[in-house]
Amino acid sequence: MMLRLRKKDVCIKKTEGAYVSLKAVRKLFNRKVTAVDDLTMEVKRGEFFSLLGPSGCGKTTILRLIAGLEVPDRGTIAIGDDVVAGNVWVQPEKRRVGIVFQDYALFPHMTVFENIAFGLKGCTKQRLQEKVIEMLNLVGLDNMAQRYPHELSGGQQQRVALARALAPSPKVMLLDEPFSNLDADLRMELRTETKRILKEKGTTTILVTHDQEEAFSLSDRVGVLNHGRLEQVGPPEEIYHRPAGRFVASFVGRTDFLNGRISGNSLISDIGIFKFNGNVVLENGEVDLMIRPDDVDFNVDPHGNAEIVDAQFLGADVIYKLCLSDGTTIHSIKPSTNISVVGSRVKIYINPAHIIVFSKDS
Ligand code: ADP
């Protein structure tokens, strides 16, 4: 394996508490596809961290770089106190990193027991037996040790993959969209269970997913990725309610943008005039208001400023499409306990605390 040593990479400064850190990491494929672009990120010890982004934005490549399955073109990666890529190279098997892939990647010719035992090198036969049984208990598959992967459901295979990755007691667990092949009920159940197991063991975890609900429900912090770059890192609530830019605003949840104008301390728009307390520094001028459907409420009112033009029943909620007098549309999500009919005129109410303003040219 070729390694270019660079003087600059020798020293890596870490923030207190950072356990996995990437500094200015870049990875190109075939010298032209930039999969990871000058990426700097830190994950704390014991943290459940998610990388959220669309398909092709570099999620899998980042995990493979941390695991040592890819060599970065530049930058430094450290795990614990050790630099593992940069001016040195630590082999994947020495990094104490566990990885679970989307397709589970179990060995088809091995039983569940043998799959889990695979990574347990250098321990006595009795210790190995105990460890595999402990793992089987942990993931709730005690009576399936002798089955082969094809004799298991998708959910059970995923549990085996998790048990196999956990058996050698990794310091860091990398999860590459491990729940995406499961149906909704099982997905929910396994998410919760996986998080419980990893938190119980204090394992630092990095999950990558394109599913915002998954990232939000599991993570202490989320990093939003776009074209191999981090757009924003923060707790789920912050990412959702205070997106740092248009990409995050649109990728994370449903969003409407409306025209507005700042005049002194006021934000003037078709849905009302609000006091502008400034999430960005803007001179007087044209802006876009970002509003999420859960911050939009309405009452049926014959003198209202909008009309319901569509209503989609989602089960617990209904999402309404409201058309303002100038033709702009905005969405509102409301509990389905009380359904309003398409064609009704309505008066819109907005939660002003959640309005985010972007300058037109941002
Ligand atoms: P994600 O997991 O977010 O879908 P990937 O990390 O798999 O994204 O891919 C990021 C980019 O790198 C994509 O454009 C992909 O086509 C490209 N890529 C990934 N692996 C390879 C490879 N081995 N050879 C060439 N291009 C690759």
Ligand code: MG
């Ligand atoms: Mg991927």
